[in-house]
Amino acid sequence: MAQTSTQKKGVGSVIWEYLTTVDHKKIGILYLIAGGFFFALGGIEAMLIRLQLAVPNNDFLSAGLYNEMITMHGTTMIFLAAMPLLFAFMNAVVPLQIGARDLAFPFLNSMGVWLFILGGIFLNLSWFMGGAPDAGWTSYASLSIDSPGHGVNFYALGLQITGAGTLMTGINFATTIITMRAPGMTYMRMPLFTWTTLVAAILIVFAFPPLTIGVFLLIFDRMFGSNFFIVEAGGNTIIWEHLFWIFGHPEVYILILPAFGIFSEIFSVFARKRLFGYSAMVFATLLIGFFGFMVWAHHMFTVGLGPTANAIFAVATMAIAVPTGIKIFNWIATIWGGSIEFTTPMLYAVAFIPSFVMGGVTGIMQAAAPADYQYHDSYFIVAHFHYVIVGGVVFGLLAGLHYYWPIMFNTMLNEVLGKITFVLFVFGFHLTFLIQHFLGLWGMPRRVFTFLDGQGYNAANMISTVGAFFMAAGVIILLINIVMTLVKNERVGTDPWGDGRTLEWSLPLPVPYYNFAQVPLVRGLDAYWIEKNEGDGKMMPAESIEDFHMPNNSIIPLIMSLGLFIASFGALYFADGKDWAIDAVSALDAKPWALPVLVIGLGITFVSMGVRSWKDDLGYYVTKEEIKKDLEELERGAK
Amino acid sequence: MxxxxxxxxxxxxxxxxxxxxxxxxxxxxxxxxxxxxxxxxxxxxxxxxxxxxxxxxxxxxxxxxxxxxxxxxxxxxKDNGHDFAKLLIMTGMYFAIAFVVCMIYIVWIGAPIE
Missing domain, CATH: 1.20.5 (Single alpha-helices involved in coiled-coils or other helix-helix interfaces)
Incomplete structure (x- = not known):
């Protein structure tokens, strides 16, 4: 590992390296590739939805296929695109930002990425294996228990696998940030991206178990004959809604907080100012995370919780606007009077403020429970959550992609093409979704596959579809940009943006596989900026050059995840043709091979867990001599 | 090693x-x-x-x-160095109790407060 990583390698060994890697930088790249792939899939599904709705009475997609399309679009975008892409940046940046050599549990990190990738593939295999899930991304139990065929089984099992990976990654990041910061990096000196990652990781730890429970109950109901949600047998479908939204609401903060972190970094770097109100920003982040758990029932105002419950949840929801407002004003104050440079990431960050505020304001409108009865299940809701998720999270991801690209790939994305992408994407985004607010207020319901002529929806839907094409054009130009940059491969040196403030920019590019030859001493917030202005522009080491310990690569995470992937096929077909099964699958042919497949899959997972537990893998040491050699080479390169 | x-x-x-x-x-x-x-x-x-x-x-x-x-x-x-874990367990317990009480109240008891 240590010796070979600097040498030229064949394609096979590169693939093997990525299959077995436990290095957070490479896992970040895996997350980026897989998340980008699923982002493209979700985008194609979105385009098909918009094409179907472009004209009234359209028959481009059938009603059933349309349901599958919206379900898979939502599920893919949330679980398989937005979250993994955020994990990509967390993996690539957070350990560097806090001065660590890797995450606390590198093996677990590798588990996380493989569980996500295999879970995502499993979910999308449904397209080729008898139909995708069609009960909406929320998969409300009364719909999902009723849905015929295996679609919802794919949803439940796929989410269980990716969810396990996400939970592991959340635990991993929380532990890493709490225990592995460099000397001098106190909590109140952590960069904002690290702070938001910490809070998001804690939210994952608290929010994913309810989803795991809910999805397990769904799996038991659909595949193993239990009756948790089956009303005829004494079950209660409302429990699913509660479990789902107890997870689902914190989930949107898990998405938006890291995006907030990325924007905070970008604002202060490209305005060349310290982040305004740092401590207020940290406090607001924590408060948003805390409030996020207290508001889940605002997704269920029309379920009939009663006026008291609705009032409590309405007020709690409105309270979240306060810390979010603090953040918005702090960002504006950060730019204020700064020496601003409008790079592509900065453009996204600036466009994010008004877009996200618009989404926030419609959110407060919906928080008023009586008014929500009017907005519920209309396009107003669709417009709202796309404004916060695209205007917040996706802008954050695109900004982060341009901003952190040099750290991940040692090159710079083309700025001109980046700005063209920005213009097309932001223009297309507002064209698509602004009009949907009005469509909703005019009464167009969401999740309906077509609409009639003469209701006044025609022009607005056409405008919305045209906007979607602008967004697609923006993404295609981004892809061209990425391919061009990778082909040209013009390497950049340390601190490519010129104004890096935090630790990750102090490292040489490409970042050595051990990150820090010597763990740096942190003297304050924006550690690298302090050394640039008060020191000699280099981080002071906090230790002498010494041997240090690194983990070995391992294929076990992939095999362990593969076991669960195989077991899922067994579970998927287990209930077919059984007389105790739900109506959705009881009429299908019995599959006697389902149980053996389930057992074999779980067996593979347990055996590999055993191998991991009983076979000692103590890692290896990076020696003093090697580090000295690397440092000398670096010195020579600089001269 | x-x-x-x-x-x-x-x-x-x-x-x-x-x-x-x-x-x-x-x-x-x-x-x-x-x-x-x-x-x-x-x-x-x-x-x-x-x-x-x-x-x-x-x-x-x-x-x-x-x-x-x-x-x-x-x-x-009780040991030293468990402050963060303690804080998280307390917060988690708070959330869990809030969820359970809320769900029992809303789902099974209904809305007794008029």
């Missing part, structure tokens, strides 16, 4: 460590015994003819003490 950098302990260090471990073991055994005793008492209460209104709060009280013992003695919450 992991042992490469380990240094040999001095005699007094070793003795101190032994002492600490004996003490730790004593704590574990005492709390374990206490927990068995509490469980035993709970069973006796439930099996005997004591009225339910009396049994239920006492058994719940025992359960609470057991949870504390579990957290502090078996899960090392």
């Amino acid at each position: 992991a042992e490469m950098n380990q240094e040999v302990m001095t005699k007094s260090q070793l003795e101190y460590l032994r002492n600490q471990r004996t003490k730790e073991m004593r704590h574990q055994l005492v709390s374990f015994g206490l927990m068995i005793f509490l469980t035993f008492m709970a069973f006796i209460l439930a099996a005997s003819d004591v009225p339910a209104q009396f049994t239920i709060p006492i058994v719940l009280g025992f359960a609470f003490i057991q949870v504390i013992l579990q957290f502090f003695y078996f899960m090392h919450m």
